[in-house]
Amino acid sequence: MEIAPCIHNILTDLQHATGVTNTYLIVGSEGAAFVDAGWDRPGEAEARIAYWEKLGKPALKGIAVTHRHPPHWGNAPAIQRACGNPPIIATFTEKPEIDARMQGATVDRPVRDGETLSLGSLTLEFVEAPGHTYGSMAVFIRETRALFTGDNVMGTGSSVVNPGEGEISLYLQTLDKFLRYEPAVIYPGQGPVVTNPRSKLEGLIRHHAEREQQIVSLMAKAPCSIEQLFAAIYPDIREGVRHLARNQIRSHLIKLEKEGRVVAAGDVYRLSAR
Template identity: 25%
Template sequence: MAITHNRDFEPHYGKCVWVAPAIRRVVAQNPNAFTFTGTGVYLIGTGDVAVVDPGPSLPVHLDAIEACLLPGETITHILVTHTHTDHTAAVPDLATRTGAHTYGFGPHGPVSSDDPLERLDFSDHISPEEDAAFAAEWADLPEELKREGPDTTFVPEVVVGHEPADSKGVSGLLTAANWTVQVIHTPGHTSNHLCFRLLNDGTGKSALFTGDHVMGWATSVISPPDGDLFAYLASLERLLLGSDDYYLPTHGPVIDDPAPYVRSIIDHRNDRTEQIVDLLAGGTHRVVDLVPQMYADVDKRLWRAAGNSVYAHLLALAKEGRAEGANGTTAITASWHLT
């Protein structure tokens, strides 16, 4: 089943945009192939305010977050959906500025190997000229915006999301004078990913802050060893236990009528698995051979990220006994075949 993405979004960099009476948004000016138009930082409530995913540690961005406060308001909570630096780099600075406490599931899980042999090499599919152009684009970015990827330094002051999930998938509750937020553990994109449900956005509607778990502009990347396809699919099913009126991803626009969209993501992931099975039925393939066939219409800058997701699908097939790497290995660089 095809997913209908929505990329119609005006970031209004540095401006305070009221999404609902109890929700404000400030978008950081850190756009790239992975963050879309940049990191959207949400402020929840009035009076005692919670900030979801502070974003990059750019002074002008931190100033914009604080400028979004009304007179007499204080940031008391910093909620972290997961530990990628485009979400968390500003946490220490914002906590120092405001005295707010930090809340999250825990530190980042295991990261992929730095061994050059474990890196995906698309040189057979990306020309030297394209590769040089991509490298030049990266070199032109400010150093702070190059800090994309796992944040292995973040440790929350308050650990949340570890309680046994109830019938709606909720694993904790956070409250202040003017807001109540449910905590939902949603591993898959990362093992420590959380979603936060604001029970009343000021109009009586329920809003779910989905981080990178569900985005409207693109599908999420699943990067082993910390990312896991089975966990991701189970987390999507967990969201369907709720009845949220809309989702607010950290990147991109609001997702209205989210349940059908979530189902389309589940269908899409299952279709990707079967696409890989069909390709492997024709012979042995490496990840770097599968990606150009599966993502021919996707920006090549995203191919390595897509390769991680393909690898997650292969590992899932291996767990099911349907595929394996050469000589029984499960390396990302292995040649894979059906069993």
Template identity: 25%
Template sequence: MSVEFKQDFSAEYGIPEQMTKRVTRVLCNNPSPFTYTGTGTYLVGAENNLAVIDPGPFDTEHGEAILKAAGDRPITHIFVTHSHIDHSPLSAWLSEKTEAPIYAFGPHGTGRAGGLQEEEVEAGADKEFMPDHTITDSDTFSGTDWTLKAIHTPGHTANHMCFLLKEEKLMFVGDHVMGWATTVIAPPDGDVRKYIESLKKIAEEDVEKLIPTHGPWVENPKPFIRGIVTHRKMREGQILKCLEDGASTIDILVARMYKDVDKRLHPAAARSVFGHIIALVDEGRISCEGPPRLSSIYSLAG
């Protein structure tokens, strides 16, 4: 099956939305081709103490909206799914205001093995991010009426974490799964093969809905995830076919594969194609001179 994305999402900026008994969303006014309508910060808990997931970019107006949504309920935990500038920078400000510690897998690049040249690093990284507490796969955190299980899901970034709200069978998936578009896998921190492994990992959890940081929720996780895996395989098939037809650079591949996509997204698409190419080179299906780079010339192996 192919994945069906929804692009009918709407919400008011800065106005708290009660999504479930324990989940409130506050949308940040930072729309873009990469963030869709903006960063959705989530407050978890209905009583006494709250957890905040993905405070967002450094936008103090959004920070004040989060504090207003919390009201007289103290924020005791701040969780960050990963270190990109639309997810993590406000966490330090919010921690200072609330005295709540920040929890995440680690700073940007944590868990990445080996590497490409620094010139290949993606522009959206929050290199200043530093959590108060590093967390690992299956760590569990509790409040008065909530329990969050941390699930390490490398792929979009090496330090990406998802959080399962056990009481409601909801999973906060950051950018690992998005309901409105495919996730960008940008080397060197992104890894396509690990991304696929992580998708299968979250599909094994007892989850009824996925909650991305951007855009609409995913109502039927298992078939949606199967659709994403199918879509990724289709993209790799396109790459191989384009190379067979004479394309040799990532620019040419993107122009052919994404001809109907907003050209503002082509740089991100180039990085996603690059991620697939690295995996195909590692598997001996594509070749190039020297290590794979965005500027390399590629051909089918053999």
């Protein structure tokens, strides 16, 4: 459906336990581009291709993949084959991660911060946005100041930063970077459109500062294991997301270790004596 002038979000009626990832189609006067491609599940690629055909098959200039996770590139090979062989676009950092998993295609155009793609009336700027993953990318429409954030910003709640795939410190730097773009609207990787970007971004920064302080305050009382921190911080969290919550604690501890504020002894963490 068209959710704003020139911007479409292609969601299917298919119900899956793994959830829904937004697939945006941006249409300018001289072409179009996808931002993310959705899960590679039965009927998903066909729905996206059919929607593009319904719009009159505008010249597809690119398929921008915001990061390495499968729901963001899953249908990219099928869309590429059916829609005139447009380049699949991602950052240099994400290219090897995506290429290793994606079958039938590769990232054709790796990009660096500030590179652009013209759709005629609209200019897409590719923004390096490490955090959720090391090579995450956002897409910024210069003319309308619309920001497509991938999973660095969710429509509801906060993003997940898994150890080994991204870092909290980089994530916070990216949120500050997004603020400097002064977006008029945010189109997130999952969930509804964010119509008050500054409030959302500042809220995410504040949330992570509060979570970090919560961890530090608990360790100020006594050294803690991740399980002890988890029990204190997330007493009522549902079973299906407990592993994600533990990973957020690990990611915060990695940040604090790098800053010299926390020392690990096996599975137990304590505040440094500095």
